[in-house]
Amino acid sequence: NAGVTQTPKFQVLKTGQSMTLQCAQDMNHEYMSWYRQDPGMGLRLIHYSVGAGITDQGEVPNGYNVSRSTTEDFPLRLLSAAPSQTSVYFCASSRDRVSGANVLTFGAGSRLTVL
Amino acid sequence: AQSVTQPDIHITVSEGASLELRCNYSYGATPYLFWYVQSPGQGLQLLLKYFSGDTLVQGIKGFEAEFKRSQSSFNLRKPSVHWSDAAEYFCAVGARGANNLFFGTGTRLTVIP
Numbered sequence: 001n002a003g004v005t006q007t008p009k010f011q012v013l014k015t016g017q018s019m020t021l022q023c024a025q026d027m028n029h030e031y032m033s034w035y036r037q038d039p040g041m042g043l044r045l046i047h048y049s050v051g052a053g054i055t056d057q058g059e060v061p062n063g064y065n066v067s068r069s070t071t072e073d074f075p076l077r078l079l080s081a082a083p084s085q086t087s088v089y090f091c092a093s094s095r096d097r098v099s100g101a102n103v104l105t106f107g108a109g110s111r112l113t114v115l
Numbered sequence: 116a117q118s119v120t121q122p123d124i125h126i127t128v129s130e131g132a133s134l135e136l137r138c139n140y141s142y143g144a145t146p147y148l149f150w151y152v153q154s155p156g157q158g159l160q161l162l163l164k165y166f167s168g169d170t171l172v173q174g175i176k177g178f179e180a181e182f183k184r185s186q187s188s189f190n191l192r193k194p195s196v197h198w199s200d201a202a203e204y205f206c207a208v209g210a211r212g213a214n215n216l217f218f219g220t221g222t223r224l225t226v227i228p
Contacts, residue, residue, distance in 0.1 A: 004158075031214045040124075042205060042218040043159075050214075058215065090158060094214045103149075104216065106158035 002026050006091050006107035013081045013114045021076040021110050023091030029105070031094040032074040036060065036087040043090065049074055081114045117142050119208050121219035128196050129227050136191040136222050138206030147209040148189040149216065150180055154202045165189065176200070201226045
């Protein structure tokens with residue numbers, strides 16, 4: 001099992017550019033989410049999904065879009081990148097949609113720099 | 116509102132010494148509590164979790180944590196630290212019935228010979 005796979009691992013963008021961070025899991029997990037990690041701030045939830053076709057906002061959703069057309073994939077889109085979006089992004093998944101008792105499996109992260 | 120406080124930003128311990136990392140949470144109901152570890156350049160790995168029952172929980176790599184409801188704490192401990200334990204440690208709280216987690220700001224552990 002590959003688990004949770006994130007691509008790219010590193011990306012440099014210019015302000016105003018758009019890009020998509022990819023996240024794929026092969027564990028048939030219903031729940032998927034995106035977090036950003038910033039120094040001194042821990043991880044903060046951006047968006048999450050409890051199943052295909054269902055997405056919702058987390059703590060810091062502004063500037064990001066998501067969609068969930070399949071169980072496996074949960075891409076994160078930056079429509080117009082800003083320097084404040086320089087961060088390390090983590091995708092995480094869990095087996096059940098709303099159990100809370102299931103452990104999150106994290107990807108290895110994507111480091112994004114916006115100039 | 117949920118929140119997690121890890122008051123120690125950086126801790127340095129000698130190899131073989133004991134370790135305690137502090138975590139305090141604020142939550143309206145009985146929470147789910149987690150400790151994750153992040154090695155440099157890596158994702159997060161679960162060390163241990165508390166859902167209910169015995170308030171002292173055992174995890175991987177010789178770690179344990181104790182849930183103290185009266186103090187709203189979930190401190191992580193290890194009796195003897197190894198050099199390979201150097202990493203960043205995150206405490207997190209979750210709600211029953213939801214998978215979203217709230218993370219603390221992390222504690223970076225340095226282990227010296």
